[in-house]
Amino acid sequence: MKKSILIIGPFPDPLHGCSLANEVLKRGLLKREYAVEIIDMATSLSEDIGSFSFKKAAYALKNYLSIYKVFRADIIYLTPGQSFLGIVKYSLFILAARMLGKEIVFHVHGNYLWQEYEKSNGIKKKLIKFLIGSSSKGIVLSPSLEKNLSPFLPRSKIFSVFNFAENYLHAPSITKKFDRLRVVYLSNLMTEKGIFDLLEALRLLKSKGVYFEAKLAGGIDPNIADRVFENIQELGCNVRYLGLVKGIEKKELLTWGNVFVFPTYYRSEGQPIALLEAMTTGNSIITTKHAGIPDILCDQNAFFVDIKSPEQINETLQKFEHNRKEFILKSDFNLHEAAKYTEDHYVYSILEVVNAK
Structure with missing residues (x-):
């Protein structure tokens, strides 16, 4: 029974x-x-x-x-x-x-x-x-x-x-595009989840004349909302905030992206579902060796950066133009590895x- x-x-x-x-x-x-x-x-x-x-x-x-x-x-x-x-x-x-x-x-x-x-x-x-x-x-x-x-x-x-990762994200086949740098952040926008580190990295990237598109999605802690929107506005049309996304919108966002950036040092972090979702949809990943993240990610499917280091995020993103193959290999590895989650x-x-x- x-x-x-x-x-x-x-x-x-x-x-x-x-x-x-x-x-x-x-x-x-x-x-x-x-x-x-x-x-x-x-x-x-x-x-x-x-x-x-x-x-x-x-x-x-x-x-x-x-x-x-x-x-x-x-x-x-x-x-x-x-x-x-x-x-x-x-x-x-x-x-x-x-x-x-x-x-x-x-x-x-x-x-x-x-x-x-x-x-x-x-x-x-x-x-x-x-x-x-x-x-x-x-x-x-x-x-x-x-x-x-x-x-x-x-x-x-x-x-x-x-x-x-939710079942609907586990598609039989996903075609990823690596024609240009497509950055995705999908989680609650919180300081300790590295949202300001990412925004600063994108500002540095823009100052170097590197072309990119970035889409951010998730709930925003009201205590930092004004600061987040000011940063996004300063970055111009390269960066869009999509709000909360679910279902087909989430899948389309993750499929559109090719680099998922999640530089978390959130004190309660364990094993972020956001990273498993990024894996399942074939994104290469930039993240930190925080909490249980190294139990699901390794150098084969992720680029690791130090916490609170927008400079390292920026340097890693700049590699996309010169060593795109490395990003593609990590994407392929993730598509295979995610099948067990x-x-x-x-x-x-x-x-x-x-x-x-």
């Missing part, structure tokens, strides 16, 4: 890696005829990670009214945030599940939890350890991220499940964890 599963975590909107992953898991479980319920813990897009606001508190209190769903589920699957407050707001669900003897699966979508734990002290540290230690099993996005759960769970209870494999891997003895 299939177990009933309650997913507690963020769902779109806003759209980001964790909310998309929860949506894909929900769809996959329903497709396999599992009994699934959700409690949507999403909050607005902001760079103020782990910060308190009355709006967030009110939203959390509203979600607690759904605690009855814990009583009728066999498995409680959680994707909390990685700050102290991000964990504590799930505490009522964890305590209820623990008292009822439910199986708890704690899935960390990032690489900041271990840092949050190390910098905490006293009651905070004990509370984090108690809440996460109440889990039956834990999931991280790749082997190098196991340190996020090792203080709380035995090694035998920590599993790695790689992320995915599917929705089905993601859902199957999580079910393997859920059903593991």
Whole structure:
């Protein structure tokens, strides 16, 4: 008999890696005829990670009214945030599940939890350890991220499940054009995800007289929106901001591009779905060796730059004119490599964890 599963975590909107992953898991479980319920813990897009606001508190209190769903589920699957407050707001669900003897699966979508734990002290540290230690099993996005759960769970209870690119992006054949430099940035436009480093690199590229086209897409943190738009305006018609893109618009954007730039140093980054989407659509990639990125990318399919280094991004982009073949080889490698990062494999891997003895 299939177990009933309650997913507690963020769902779109806003759209980001964790909310998309929860949506894909929900769809996959329903497709396999599992009994699934959700409690949507999403909050607005902001760079103020782990910060308190009355709006967030009110939203959390509203979600607690759904605690009855814990009583009728066999498995409680959680994707909390990685700050102290991000964990504590799930505490009522964890305590209820623990008292009822439910199986708890704690899935960390990032690489900041271990840092949050190390910098905490006293009651905070004990509370984090108690809440996460109440889990039956834990999931991280790749082997190098196991340190996020090792203080709380035995090694035998920590599993790695790689992320995915949505099925519609896995086309049987994609024809890439390398006639000119086509730069794509597709993620939430946030400082720590390197958006200003990219914009500065494009400014340097333009000052060198290198022709390029760039398209940016994703939600913008309102705290930096004015600055982002000022930078885009200064770059002129070479750069376009497309807003939020989904479905066919996203696929067309990623297929149009040939170089995907994502110079992230985002503190909660784990294994960005954006990079898997770029791989799946045959883009060469410029990124950083941050968090779990080296677990999915290597020198064969990516150019690595230092964090906060628009100069290195600019230098790498300039190579396009002189060594286009290297970009094409990375594109071909990505098209082949991405075949293993599917929705089905993601859902199957999580079910393997859920059903593991």
